[in-house]
Amino acid sequence: MAELKCYENDILQSRYRVMVEILNENDNTPSFLEETIQPFHISExxxxxxxxxxxxxxxxxGDTITYIIDQSLPDSSY
Structure with missing residues (x-):
């Protein structure tokens, strides 16, 4: 689960969740590279x-890892 937080003037305005689903279940879980999952600040x-x-x-x-946004989730439009 990842979270998107939207701020205006350092005040939290909204919060959205993004779920990561592992579709190829096996004995080796993906290892996320730490430097790619840090907080980001994105201009509106x-x-x-x-x-x-x-x-x-x-x-x-060595499996290919694919990410998708689940359109059935209420926050997916964000």
């Missing part, structure tokens, strides 16, 4: 469809 003026950060993980089996 950022253009729509901009890439604002990348999260990376490795799998001991």
């Amino acid at each position: 003026l950022t253009a729509v469809n901009s890439v604002v950060f990348r999260v990376k993980a490795v799998d001991a089996d």
